[in-house]
Amino acid sequence: MKDESTNPGGPAASATNAPSLPAAVDRAAFQAELDRLRLREKAHTREGDAIAAARRRLPMVEVDAELALVGPQGPFTLHEAFEGRRQLIACYFMWRPGRPAPEQCEGCTWCTTQVAELSYLHSRDITYAVFCQGPYDESSRYREFMGWDMRGTQHGTPSTRSSSGAKSA
Amino acid sequence: MMHLVCYLRDGDRVFETYWTTRRGVEVMDYSDALMDLTVYGRQEPWEDSPLGWPQQWQADGSNWRTNGRPIAQWSRLEAGRSDDLAVGP
Numbered sequence: 388m389k390d391e392s393t394n395p396g397g398p399a400a401s402a403t404n405a406p407s408l409p410a411a412v413d414r415a416a417f418q419a420e421l422d423r424l425r426l427r428e429k430a431h432t433r434e435g436d437a438i439a440a441a442r443r444r445l446p447m448v449e450v451d452a453e454l455a456l457v458g459p460q461g462p463f464t465l466h467e468a469f470e471g472r473r474q475l476i477a478c479y480f481m482w483r484p485g486r487p488a489p490e491q492c493e494g495c496t497w498c499t500t501q502v503a504e505l506s507y508l509h510s511r512d513i514t515y516a517v518f519c520q521g522p523y524d525e526s527s528r529y530r531e532f533m534g535w536d537m538r539g540t541q542h543g544t545p546s547t548r549s550s551s552g553a554k555s556a
Numbered sequence: 557m558m559h560l561v562c563y564l565r566d567g568d569r570v571f572e573t574y575w576t577t578r579r580g581v582e583v584m585d586y587s588d589a590l591m592d593l594t595v596y597g598r599q600e601p602w603e604d605s606p607l608g609w610p611q612q613w614q615a616d617g618s619n620w621r622t623n624g625r626p627i628a629q630w631s632r633l634e635a636g637r638s639d640d641l642a643v644g645p
Contacts, residue, residue, distance in 0.1 A: 407608030493620035
């Protein structure tokens with residue numbers, strides 16, 4: 388029987404061989420191995436905390452607050468995109484102007500789809516925005532199609548990337 | 557290349573405090589993060605996995621597509637939404 392139910396349209400796993408399995412052991416042996424892994428996980432967590440601490444000590448660089456954007460109410464600026472909040476996180480979506488939905492960026496779609504709840508960011512005085520380069524009406528239609536209706540999400544079209552430092556390397 | 561940029565406002569002035577791209581945007585994701593907890597991981601060939609582990613998803617963008625579309629589009633189409641992006645009168 389052909390089984391495509393778990394992975395429709397995706398690359399087929401080996402058709403003839405079931406995937407290999409880990410060694411089956413008793414609970415105590417399993418827990419001992421997991422405990423060993425947990426030490427590395429905890430070290431990883433603490434290193435992540437240390438990197439975040441360094442991030443909080445970075446300097447900052449001024450950008451053009453008047454950067455032009457287009458949104459549902461027409462033109463607005465980067466400054467206005469903050470909606471009065473202190474911070475703004477902007478996701479620069481790689482919009483492909485004039486291309487149909489199936490050809491839009493799979494990586495940006497993967498990320499954007501998963502940011503669905505903004506109230507925790509808002510509670511910390513952070514606005515979240517998605518900026519697409521290209522005609523606003525097109526990307527707005529894509530947002531509608533995808534059901535990205537997070538309340539309070541700024542969605543705009545900048546004429547240029549607002550950072551002078553970021554390289555697309 | 558997709559970017560995440562963090563800004564700070566000081567009155568009328570705007571400052572950039574951080575940016576990232578490439579795998580830095582994985583902070584937005586929970587799917588790969590959850591897959592990383594499973595025995596077969598993301599099932600991508602670059603992963604250091606035991607011999608015989610499934611690794612059929614190429615990490616070249618096609619891993620986020622099925623049947624010629626970004627994967628997340630399929631549930632929207634099944635829900636009856638139009639994917640027409642044309643802006644008509």
